[in-house]
Amino acid sequence: xxxxxQSPQSLHVQEGDSxxxxxxxxxxxxxxxxxxxxxxxxxPEALFVMTLNGDEKKKGRISxxxxxxxxxxxxxxxxxxxxxxxxxxxxxxxxxxxxxPGTRLSVLP
Amino acid sequence: xTGVSQDPRHKITKRGQNxxxxxxxxxxxxxxxxxxxTLGQGPEFLTYFQNxxxxxxxxxxxxxxxxxxxxxxxxxxxxxxxEQGDSAMYLCASSRDRSxxxxxxxxPGTRLLVL
Numbered sequence: 001x002x003x004x005x006q007s008p009q010s011l012h013v014q015e016g017d018s019x020x021x022x023x024x025x026x027x028x029x030x031x032x033x034x035x036x037x038x039x040x041x042x043x044p045e046a047l048f049v050m051t052l053n054g055d056e057k058k059k060g061r062i063s064x065x066x067x068x069x070x071x072x073x074x075x076x077x078x079x080x081x082x083x084x085x086x087x088x089x090x091x092x093x094x095x096x097x098x099x100x101p102g103t104r105l106s107v108l109p
Numbered sequence: 110x111t112g113v114s115q116d117p118r119h120k121i122t123k124r125g126q127n128x129x130x131x132x133x134x135x136x137x138x139x140x141x142x143x144x145x146x147t148l149g150q151g152p153e154f155l156t157y158f159q160n161x162x163x164x165x166x167x168x169x170x171x172x173x174x175x176x177x178x179x180x181x182x183x184x185x186x187x188x189x190x191x192e193q194g195d196s197a198m199y200l201c202a203s204s205r206d207r208s209x210x211x212x213x214x215x216x217p218g219t220r221l222l223v224l
Contacts, residue, residue: 004151006151009149031210032210032211034212034213036215041217042217043112043113043214043215043216043217043218044152044200044215045215046212046213046214049210049212051210089151089152091151091213093210093211096154096157096165097142097154097213098154099144099151099152099153100151101149101150101151102151
């Protein structure tokens with residue numbers, strides 16, 4: 001059974017703070033690692049997909065890195081805003097998609 | 110709107126009743142996935158279609174669950190004789206091609222409550 005873990009489970013930050021969270025996944029049978037943002041009452045929204053060890057992707061204030069050898073990915077948010085409040089999911093793509101439990105971020109104004 | 114849509118968005122039913130959910134994927138996407146998500150967990154894979162063929166089913170999908178995609182476009186997920194443990198968010202996603210780094214595009218989900 002593949003295990004994808006995310007930490008922390010939840011966090012609260014002040015507006016303007018930078019933050020990061022972790023996704024850990026099996027390093028074998030890896031094809032891609034996906035990050036999604038899921039706001040309440042909306043559809044999960046794709047943020048990044050990364051395939052190569054050392055990949056870094058950036059979208060505005062959000063960036064992500066990938067280490068396939070040790071099986072982890074970091075998601076960074078610079079200068080958090082209240083609209084960043086959401087659950088951030090990572091998904092390991094191997095033979096199937098396996099999602100982590102998510103990190104629930106609350107940005108307080 | 111050309112995204113993935115799901116209907117209904119919410120469903121409350123009594124234990125023992127049957128329910129059916131519908132998913133309309135993005136039109137040019139040939140792959141369609143169903144997931145179940147419960148509180149504190151990420152989406153769990155249930156089943157997957159390529160066009161009209163159901164290619165994989167999770168062990169989570171008991172005999173009471175059945176999914177169809179008769180014309181390779183929309184899909185339905187039926188749960189027979191619902192149980193309280195079936196209460197969850199049911200998510201549908203679609204994608205274009207699994208041989209590449211596919212991005213799955215999700216619908217808003219159907220939230221089921223079994224009383």
